[in-house]
Amino acid sequence: MNKDIERVLYSVEDIQNAAKRIGNQLAEDYADKTPILLSVLKGAILWSVDVMREMDSYVELDFIDVSSYHGGVESAGEITLRTDLTTDVAGRDIIILEDIVDTGRTLKYMIELLHKRGAASVKVASLLDKKEGRVVDVAVDYVGFDVPKAFVVGYGLDYKELYRNLPYVGILKPKIYSEEDSATLNSQE
Ligand SMILES: O=P(O)(O)OC[C@H]1O[C@H](OP(=O)(O)OP(=O)(O)O)[C@H](O)[C@@H]1O
Numbered sequence: 001m002n003k004d005i006e007r008v009l010y011s012v013e014d015i016q017n018a019a020k021r022i023g024n025q026l027a028e029d030y031a032d033k034t035p036i037l038l039s040v041l042k043g044a045i046l047w048s049v050d051v052m053r054e055m056d057s058y059v060e061l062d063f064i065d066v067s068s069y070h071g072g073v074e075s076a077g078e079i080t081l082r083t084d085l086t087t088d089v090a091g092r093d094i095i096i097l098e099d100i101v102d103t104g105r106t107l108k109y110m111i112e113l114l115h116k117r118g119a120a121s122v123k124v125a126s127l128l129d130k131k132e133g134r135v136v137d138v139a140v141d142y143v144g145f146d147v148p149k150a151f152v153v154g155y156g157l158d159y160k161e162l163y164r165n166l167p168y169v170g171i172l173k174p175k176i177y178s179e180e181d182s183a184t185l186n187s188q189e
């Protein structure tokens with residue numbers, strides 16, 4: 001295990017089982033449609049790949065790159081659209097693939113954007129749902145795991161762009177970010 005990880009929450013096998021369960025469910029629920037899988041960069045990259053290959057059905061794939069954590073452990077509260085998707089979503093069924101829904105701000109921003117552009121339907125499949133972190137009211141339609149209120153990394157999730165490559169999800173040792181971030185966070189208040 002990586003030395004900066006306090007505890008593994010979801011193993012490689014746990015995650016593969018969740019991807020299988022949700023991928024199969026999505027394929028069944030959208031059997032008579034061709035939805036767009038919208039992968040949210042960068043965190044959802046591994047989750048998107050694993051879910052989509054469990055779907056034996058017609059799907060399209062697109063990406064959107066939004067950010068609000070800028071590498072840290074606290075949401076900046078403002079969403080930056082770094083790269084927009086390229087598909088015209090008017091009249092289309094969208095499945096947003098997220099690694100985590102925490103405050104809910106990122107998801108709310110994307111749902112509003114897609115509805116504004118005329119999407120026929122928008123659903124969300126997230127590996128992790130941190131319900132205790134919510135500050136805006138959004139719900140996740142397909143949930144891998146309800147995650148406790150701790151800062152987690154791995155399997156796409158980062159701290160300062162690191163740890164995305166770990167194949168599992170674990171709690172980051174607080175000492176990794178407490179000293180370094182206290183100066184930055186205080187200066188933003
Ligand atoms: O519910 P929220 O509080 O909005 O947090 C969830 C979002 O935050 C993370 O993205 P981040 O801004 O870190 O960008 P990244 O995916 O490129 O790491 C994560 O991947 C989600 O997209």
Ligand code: HPA
Nearest residue numbers: 102150151152153157158
């Ligand atoms: O717990 C988290 N870890 C990494 N990125 C995140 N973005 C929102 N919550 C988290």
Ligand SMILES: [Mg+2]
Nearest residue numbers: 043069071158
């Ligand atoms: Mg991040």
